[in-house]
Amino acid sequence: MATPLESWVEEAAKLTKPDRVVYCDGSAAEYQRMIELLLRAGDTFTLNEKTYPNCYLHRSTVNDVARTEHLTFICTPDKDEAGPTNNWMDPDAAKHKVGALFDGAMRGRTMYVVPYIMGAVSSPISKVGVEVTDSPYVVASMYIMSRMGNVAMERLGSSGEFVPGLHSLGDLDPLRRYILHFPNERLIWSIGSGYGGNALLGKKCFALRIASVMAREQGWMAEHMLILGLEAPGGKVTYMAAAFPSACGKTNLAMMVSALQSQGYRVWTVGDDIAWMRIGDDGYLHAINPEAGFFGVAPGTGMLTNPNVMEALRKNTLFTNVALTAEHEPWWEGIGGPPPAGMINWKGEPWEPSKGPAAHPNSRYTVPALQSPSISQKWEAPEGVPISAFIFGGRRARVAPLVYESFDWQHGVFVGATMASETTAAATGDVGVTRRDPMAMLPFCGYNMADYFGHWLEMGKRIPHPRKIFHVNWFRKGADGKFLWPGYGENVRVLKWILERVEGRGAAQETPIGYVPAKSGLTLDGLKISDEALNELLRVNPADWENELEDSKQFLSKFGARLPQEICEEHAKLSKRFQHLVTA
Ligand code: SAT
Ligand code: MN
Numbered sequence: 001m002a003t004p005l006e007s008w009v010e011e012a013a014k015l016t017k018p019d020r021v022v023y024c025d026g027s028a029a030e031y032q033r034m035i036e037l038l039l040r041a042g043d044t045f046t047l048n049e050k051t052y053p054n055c056y057l058h059r060s061t062v063n064d065v066a067r068t069e070h071l072t073f074i075c076t077p078d079k080d081e082a083g084p085t086n087n088w089m090d091p092d093a094a095k096h097k098v099g100a101l102f103d104g105a106m107r108g109r110t111m112y113v114v115p116y117i118m119g120a121v122s123s124p125i126s127k128v129g130v131e132v133t134d135s136p137y138v139v140a141s142m143y144i145m146s147r148m149g150n151v152a153m154e155r156l157g158s159s160g161e162f163v164p165g166l167h168s169l170g171d172l173d174p175l176r177r178y179i180l181h182f183p184n185e186r187l188i189w190s191i192g193s194g195y196g197g198n199a200l201l202g203k204k205c206f207a208l209r210i211a212s213v214m215a216r217e218q219g220w221m222a223e224h225m226l227i228l229g230l231e232a233p234g235g236k237v238t239y240m241a242a243a244f245p246s247a248c249g250k251t252n253l254a255m256m257v258s259a260l261q262s263q264g265y266r267v268w269t270v271g272d273d274i275a276w277m278r279i280g281d282d283g284y285l286h287a288i289n290p291e292a293g294f295f296g297v298a299p300g301t302g303m304l305t306n307p308n309v310m311e312a313l314r315k316n317t318l319f320t321n322v323a324l325t326a327e328h329e330p331w332w333e334g335i336g337g338p339p340p341a342g343m344i345n346w347k348g349e350p351w352e353p354s355k356g357p358a359a360h361p362n363s364r365y366t367v368p369a370l371q372s373p374s375i376s377q378k379w380e381a382p383e384g385v386p387i388s389a390f391i392f393g394g395r396r397a398r399v400a401p402l403v404y405e406s407f408d409w410q411h412g413v414f415v416g417a418t419m420a421s422e423t424t425a426a427a428t429g430d431v432g433v434t435r436r437d438p439m440a441m442l443p444f445c446g447y448n449m450a451d452y453f454g455h456w457l458e459m460g461k462r463i464p465h466p467r468k469i470f471h472v473n474w475f476r477k478g479a480d481g482k483f484l485w486p487g488y489g490e491n492v493r494v495l496k497w498i499l500e501r502v503e504g505r506g507a508a509q510e511t512p513i514g515y516v517p518a519k520s521g522l523t524l525d526g527l528k529i530s531d532e533a534l535n536e537l538l539r540v541n542p543a544d545w546e547n548e549l550e551d552s553k554q555f556l557s558k559f560g561a562r563l564p565q566e567i568c569e570e571h572a573k574l575s576k577r578f579q580h581l582v583t584a
Helices: 004-016 028-041 091-102 136-145 150-156 202-218 250-254 307-312 409-417 449-462 488-502 531-538 542-557 565-583
Strands: 020-023 044-046 056-058 072-074 110-118 127-133 163-168 178-182 187-191 221-223 225-231 237-243 266-271 275-279 285-288 293-297 318-320 364-368 385-393 403-405 420-422 434-436 468-472 508-511 514-517
Touching (some): 004 091, 004 110, 004 127, 028 044, 110 136, 127 136, 127 150, 136 318, 136 364, 187 202, 221 449, 237 250, 237 488, 250 293, 266 285, 293 307, 307 364, 403 488, 409 468
Parallel strands (some): 020 110, 163 187, 385 468
Antiparallel strands (some): 044 056, 225 237, 293 364, 508 514
16 A cells, blocks of 8 residues: 555656656765756856865756745635735635646656655654655755655654645746645645745745644744854853844854853854744743754855854855856855955856846855854754743844843733834845834744734743743944944844843843843943944834834734734733823
8 A cells, every 4th residue: 555655746746747756865875966967957066176075056047046925825715814914825726726837847857755854853843744846956955954865754654744845846937936835734835946945845835834833733833033052151051042034144143153252151053044842841942943954145144244154164065046256166245355356146147246246145055054163962952942032133224222121921922923124135025125024924924923923922821931032133223324233243242131131130221112221231341332322222212113103003903803902902002101101
């Protein structure tokens, strides 16, 4: 008798009609075979073997460089289940329409069957997925980003407990590109794109959109969060999970080289993008990183901003859409130093400054997590790490202070639900526009976000130790348009204050939005920052917040009667606290 996996693969092959079907074993030799295929196809190049051993540069089609949110759908029988922030299609209609595109899509190609585990091989929190794909680039990327092949087959056994994902490059035409999720069937269909977030189905499609649905049903959490451990003098490590929208510096924060290292504060990396969290026997939420690698944004990454990742990238790394130097080394804006002469840009053309950026703004590196010098000893701990603080953040030129602490869990959920950020190149669309992005999950929540807020509120009641919730903003600007805070390794000063607040210390002042550090509460020695800049960084400006209240009210009204009462309550309470301030 065929196993559930074999039956599903057979069904997928019947639809897509590949020339052959290959089950992947996850070996290094198989990775090399994929690379050989890519090299022969002419869109992938071997980098300098002396300075970047076993590293490659892949160039995508020019219109396939980021997630395409307008082509991403949640397919539930009832439109309300997907909610007002997701694109929706009826499941039958979606299968009919997109099934026609999959019909024969793999003719002349090989269909690779990629069984993979999200999470460490031995973790009870981990889950199995199976992606079938006609893209060797996807197979190679899954090799770095997940535990794939035989280990996953062993974990799966003859059970049918896996999330199936059907992927084909199709003809790469954006007019025939669809990323579909069928939460009720735990099924993913993706066609027309080879880009990470659209095509590595274990990442956003499974570990966030499908997993968020499973998590709500089963009483756990699947979040768009980095996980880091802050080591304090004496060696105790406190774990924090932080949600920021794509390309807002999650990787850099998770891998930070602390500016307070000489004082004994160090940051250890558990994960840089996704956290799966369950309540442990000790009453804490325990988080695992379901991924095995980092799929990070290259531009802006350099020795000053993220030396750990720069070291990690020197071997076994697959680069996508970066520029190529005459020495066959990868290059991107912000790597440090002026652009070298004789570069080839991400499109494969000789580069000159008039041609715009040499690397695509959303060009990426795909690197094994283990290669980071900052990797935590606990990064594969089967039981995960206990989370003591949640941090929400975004890119805000105004309004949000450097850091504040919410009054309690319910207020913290409101802070997450109303967080906003200026858009980046990680998704197709305008860059720099402020949009509400609750918990950084706007593009990744697999169900109605009103119910998702409800799930957060519910978890707060169920976690014996619901930990503190903070908000940070590294991106506030002064009147001159310049960033007020230096960011990067200096952000550890903010983490230190958060740690102290968790431990019941840390000087703070109460404001209508929550607790903001007292100036004496921040460790600023060795940092050149003017008193003026500091005042501005910590300022809660009632006029700005009046607009903010209005804007968030409008956003929340989208959810109608489905919005949890507690969220409306928190909005009213915040508004009232500002009124008191004005009348006091
Ligand atoms: O582009 S990905 O979705 O893979 C990464 C991100 O946008 O967070
Ligand atoms: Mn992300």
